[in-house]
Amino acid sequence: MRNLSPFSFFLSPLTIMVAVIKYNAGNIYSVVHALRREGVEPLVTDDKQLISKADKVIFPGVGEASTTMDYLRKNGLDTFIKELKQPVLGICLGMQLMCRHSEEGGADCLGIFDADVRKFIPKEREKIPHMGWNQIYSLKSDLMKGIEDNKFVYFVHSYYVPICSGTIAKTDYIEPFSASLNKDNFYATQFHPEKSGEIGSIILKNFLNL
Amino acid sequence: MLAKRIIPCLDVKDGKTVKGVNFVNFRDAGDPVEMGKQYSEAGADELVFLDITASYEGRKTFVDVVKRVAANVSIPFTVGGGINELSDVDKLLNAGADKVSINSAALRNPQLITDIAKNFGSQVCVVAIDGKEDAPGDWTCYVNGGHVPTDTKLFDWAREAQERGAGEILFTSMSHDGVKQGYPNEALLRLHNELNIPVIASGGAGKMEDFKDAFIIGQADAALAASVFHFGEINIKELKSYLKENGIVVR
Numbered sequence: 001m002r003n004l005s006p007f008s009f010f011l012s013p014l015t016i017m018v019a020v021i022k023y024n025a026g027n028i029y030s031v032v033h034a035l036r037r038e039g040v041e042p043l044v045t046d047d048k049q050l051i052s053k054a055d056k057v058i059f060p061g062v063g064e065a066s067t068t069m070d071y072l073r074k075n076g077l078d079t080f081i082k083e084l085k086q087p088v089l090g091i092c093l094g095m096q097l098m099c100r101h102s103e104e105g106g107a108d109c110l111g112i113f114d115a116d117v118r119k120f121i122p123k124e125r126e127k128i129p130h131m132g133w134n135q136i137y138s139l140k141s142d143l144m145k146g147i148e149d150n151k152f153v154y155f156v157h158s159y160y161v162p163i164c165s166g167t168i169a170k171t172d173y174i175e176p177f178s179a180s181l182n183k184d185n186f187y188a189t190q191f192h193p194e195k196s197g198e199i200g201s202i203i204l205k206n207f208l209n210l
Numbered sequence: 211m212l213a214k215r216i217i218p219c220l221d222v223k224d225g226k227t228v229k230g231v232n233f234v235n236f237r238d239a240g241d242p243v244e245m246g247k248q249y250s251e252a253g254a255d256e257l258v259f260l261d262i263t264a265s266y267e268g269r270k271t272f273v274d275v276v277k278r279v280a281a282n283v284s285i286p287f288t289v290g291g292g293i294n295e296l297s298d299v300d301k302l303l304n305a306g307a308d309k310v311s312i313n314s315a316a317l318r319n320p321q322l323i324t325d326i327a328k329n330f331g332s333q334v335c336v337v338a339i340d341g342k343e344d345a346p347g348d349w350t351c352y353v354n355g356g357h358v359p360t361d362t363k364l365f366d367w368a369r370e371a372q373e374r375g376a377g378e379i380l381f382t383s384m385s386h387d388g389v390k391q392g393y394p395n396e397a398l399l400r401l402h403n404e405l406n407i408p409v410i411a412s413g414g415a416g417k418m419e420d421f422k423d424a425f426i427i428g429q430a431d432a433a434l435a436a437s438v439f440h441f442g443e444i445n446i447k448e449l450k451s452y453l454k455e456n457g458i459v460v461r
Contacts, residue, residue: 029306033281062331127408127431129333129377133213133255133461152213152461154286156333173212195286195308197250 016208018042019054021081024071028060031091034194038204048080056208057084059188061093065117065159066105068097082110087210088186089143095181095188096159104159112186115164115178123174129158130173136191140168141182143189143206151199153179153191161190211459214425215255215432216446217410218439220245221262222291225271227440228262243278249439250285252446255461257283258311258380258434261291273305280306288336296325303330311336311380314353317360317367320374327375336410337376339367341397342384349383349397356384364397365404372407379405380434382413390416390438398428410434418444418452425458 020031020042028044035042035058042058043050051057059081061068072078081088081098090098097109102117109117120128133152136144160177163170169180171190181188187207193200221228226240246257259279261272269292276289289302290311299310316322316337326335340356341349341364349364368379381401383394393411401409408431411424415435424430438444450460 029304030280030308033306034284036281037284062333064331122406125406127406130212131333131377131408132215132431135211192286195284197284200284 016040016055017053018056018058018208019051020044020058020060021051021077022046023075023077024063024068028062030192030194031058031060034200034204035208038201038208040208046075046077048076051080052084055086056210057081057086057088059088059090059094059098061091061095061097062156063093064105065093065096065102065109066107068093069107069109072097072110078110082112085185087207089207090186090188091194092157092190092192095190096157096161098181098186098188099161102159113161113164113166113181113183113188115161115166115181117159117161119159120174126174129156130160131156133196134171134173134179134191136169136171136179138167138170141180141187142210143180143182143187143203144169145206146202147199153189153193153196153199153203155179155191157190213255213459213461214430214453215410216253216421216449216460217256217258217432217434218249218254218446219258219260219412219434219436220440221260221436222272222275223262224265224268225275242275243282246279246283246287249446250283253450253461254285254446256285256432257287259287259289260311261289263292273301276302276305276307290336290338295322296329299326299330299334303334309334309336309377311338313338313340314355316371317351317353317362320370323371323374323376327377332375332377332407335376336378336380337368337371338380338382338412339364339371340382340384341394343394343397347396347400352384356382356387365400368401368405372405376407378408378410378431380410380412384413387413388437389414390420392416392420393424393428393430393433395423395428398424398430402429408432415444418449421449422453422456422458425453426456 098112137149166181171179286308288309410432411430412434
């Protein structure tokens, strides 16, 4: 549960600056709302100077990989994101774009995580996209602090990141895949913490406290 | 494991929910946002808000409701009712809805599905179908809130909707809706077998067993209900424990 006491104003990380990278992606406002529920008023911006100064950066994403990568390259955001030093959280497509390459539109991506994004191929008539609440397990890193194995989070995706060295949470759909990744200051979730109820709220809090 | 989803549906008119509610400790039983929060805390996996307002002012009020839901509820939600063109979809998604549900407008203009999928992605496009079983296994699609029959057959239309880029099918059986005798499990199973997108069962739930049957016999991916939740006849937490006991994966 959220802390709604009058003291939450003082306890919440209001003093930290969180930048949500604005680009040609879909609904990024659900992330903004979720951060507000954690007591943070984020800055939605594509201004590199402002993003550089932020304590935390969120790289959201709902959309298509190759067109989004084209947009990022055109605006010089590709190399810029890679060089960020503060904690960065990629969400959904954001996570996939932080990998090396995506089968979606054959896109070369940012290459932060040493993994390639693949398309789900059904084995037993599983439905694509993988949509709905599924469980995360084999949890590692401070991002997953305080979360027990097999809790449910909300996914919507047709492409996935296989298990790799950066995997800090796994989920099974057709086969085990990376539900979350971490390398250095870069974190990412395939699921939507902003739509994952209480568990999502813990994960966002963990990120804000990194 | 991917969980089966339980989805309460709320009808909204002029910014207020219309169906009576039996919840205890409700500050404002008619406030869609408050109800959405309560359902979310009770374990609902998603929410559907249907705008049943006819007036222009009512529609604007609904967009405000959507904005407030988006700010206060941390689970996905779908909005529907009165969506006729792409600009309606844009408005509702910008207000913070995760998905939109289209019904009559899609039957009248199937291109709308294609356009939504192309512009916003399949995952936001729920195609709702109201069907009536004329003869065993023979289902006809209806429009205008189930009042006007069309020449379109359910399974043909569901397949076309999928091909055009629908992300989910929300199937309401008018033969079952409001009767509380269970979901149309045979038709649900056939939809499951013929489609490779998720199917949401809607209309007919009267008891917990009906949900189990929709998931086990009908192979539905999600089950939507309104009155059994609103009138407190079925508690979502109890429903989920019951489903779990019956071997169904729920959150």
